[in-house]
Amino acid sequence: MASPDTEKTTGKGLAGVIALDTEICFIDGQKGILIYSGYDIGDLAAHCSFEEVAFLLWNGRLPDDRELRDLSLRLASERTLPPMVIDTLRLMPEDADPMAALRTGVSILSLFDGEADDMSPEANMRKAIRLTARIPVIIAALDRLRKGEEMVDPLKDGSTATNFLYMMSGQKPGEAAERTFDACLVLHAEHGLNASTFTGRVIGATLSDMYSAITGAIGALKGPLHGGANIRVMEMLTAIDRSGSSPTTFVKKLLADKERVMGFGHRVYKTIDPRATILREMVDSLSAEQGTRKWYDMSLEIMDVMAKNKNLYPNVDFFSASVYATLGISTDLFTPIFAMARITGWSAHLLEQWKDNRLIRPRAAYTGPVGRTTGRS
Numbered sequence: 001m002a003s004p005d006t007e008k009t010t011g012k013g014l015a016g017v018i019a020l021d022t023e024i025c026f027i028d029g030q031k032g033i034l035i036y037s038g039y040d041i042g043d044l045a046a047h048c049s050f051e052e053v054a055f056l057l058w059n060g061r062l063p064d065d066r067e068l069r070d071l072s073l074r075l076a077s078e079r080t081l082p083p084m085v086i087d088t089l090r091l092m093p094e095d096a097d098p099m100a101a102l103r104t105g106v107s108i109l110s111l112f113d114g115e116a117d118d119m120s121p122e123a124n125m126r127k128a129i130r131l132t133a134r135i136p137v138i139i140a141a142l143d144r145l146r147k148g149e150e151m152v153d154p155l156k157d158g159s160t161a162t163n164f165l166y167m168m169s170g171q172k173p174g175e176a177a178e179r180t181f182d183a184c185l186v187l188h189a190e191h192g193l194n195a196s197t198f199t200g201r202v203i204g205a206t207l208s209d210m211y212s213a214i215t216g217a218i219g220a221l222k223g224p225l226h227g228g229a230n231i232r233v234m235e236m237l238t239a240i241d242r243s244g245s246s247p248t249t250f251v252k253k254l255l256a257d258k259e260r261v262m263g264f265g266h267r268v269y270k271t272i273d274p275r276a277t278i279l280r281e282m283v284d285s286l287s288a289e290q291g292t293r294k295w296y297d298m299s300l301e302i303m304d305v306m307a308k309n310k311n312l313y314p315n316v317d318f319f320s321a322s323v324y325a326t327l328g329i330s331t332d333l334f335t336p337i338f339a340m341a342r343i344t345g346w347s348a349h350l351l352e353q354w355k356d357n358r359l360i361r362p363r364a365a366y367t368g369p370v371g372r373t374t375g376r377s
């Protein structure tokens with residue numbers, strides 16, 4: 001009988017473990033720095049569109065004008081769902097969890113993609129663009145169909161942000177709404193080896209196809225400790241609003257009851273998440289333009305209480321909740337929107353994984369019983 005492993009496990013939850021090399025993203029959690037392919041996130045959010053950032057993540061450099069035009073045309077040409085996928089979306093229960101519905105929708109897309117199992121880099125790049133174009137269409141369709149409304153066809157051109165807001169409401173968004181939403185997509189596009197990206201890379205490393213990896217990644221993002229947190233943030237803000245108590249009283253009670261305050265803390269950032277700082281500025285000006293500061297003011301008070309009482313700072317989910325609420329988006333679509341941006345990071349990691357693939361297969365330290373026998377003969 002082999003003896004059990006005596007080696008110590010690494011930190012619980014693989015904390016601090018470096019599992020692979022990447023050129024896509026760098027995070028310094030102590031200093032609150034986030035960099036995509038060498039560019040600071042603040043620079044990208046202020047000066048680049050989501051499409052430029054998608055190109056950057058996939059190719060390691062920003063596109064020139066012609067490349068950006070080509071990508072925009074390809075995204076526009078891919079914003080049509082196969083009819084059978086639309087039929088399936090129509091069959092989904094009205095109260096289906098949108099993340100479960102999106103996970104299913106993406107999985108079904110693979111059945112109608114003749115290139116699904118073509119693992120050439122060119123075909124995988126085309127699938128990354130196709131998924132980036134189609135995930136927003138699925139989310140907007142799910143939202144309209146469950147409300148008993150017909151789907152709105154995408155525009156012939158325009159950005160991902162414009163098209164999504166248009167397909168949701170049937171109206172072209174205003175400039176501030178488009179700009180803010182586009183920046184939200186940039187901020188959520190990539191974040192190193194987070195749980196969903198790791199999930200995607202583990203699946204991809206078996207040489208399974210991109211749709212399988214992205215379906216798995218969506219499953220991981222659905223969890224409340226990952227992408228699901230922005231929904232919980234909004235539920236908390238709504239509960240505070242309804243309770244009539246102040247944000248300070250409400251949050252102090254949560255802490256006294258040893259509950260987690262959603263949108264705070266991060267496995268990597270030990271200071272404020274730089275994306276939260278950018279989002280905070282955006283929600284400030286968006287709230288001013290929309291004439292409603294309710295969610296923003298509430299958020300600022302909670303931030304203050306958490307810093308003073310727990311030394312914990314907001315993560316990206318905290319302020320993204322008030323941005324989307326101010327844009328009039330239903331709370332349960334917040335995580336699907338996260339997926340709509342993160343598809344670029346997930347697919348970039350898959351392309352990187354497949355350039356120099358090796359099966360990802362760690363070991364577990366065995367801590368169970370040894371030397372047992374059944375006693376049977």
Ligand SMILES: CC(C)(COP(=O)(O)OP(=O)(O)OC[C@H]1O[C@@H](n2cnc3c(N)ncnc32)[C@H](O)[C@@H]1OP(=O)(O)O)[C@@H](O)C(=O)NCCC(=O)NCCS
Pocket residue numbers: 013224225226227229259260261262263264265266267268310312315316317
């Ligand atoms: C993100 C998160 C899972 C990181 O977890 P982690 O690195 O494993 O940190 P831990 O769960 O070990 O927490 C460390 C300590 O901080 C506390 N803590 C962490 N996040 C907290 C939160 N949001 N509210 C209250 N306390 C929190 C824990 O209770 C724990 O305290 P203890 O040592 O007294 O038990 C965690 O901060 C969390 O649950 N946040 C809320 C969910 C969220 O916003 N997720 C989105 C992430 S982008």
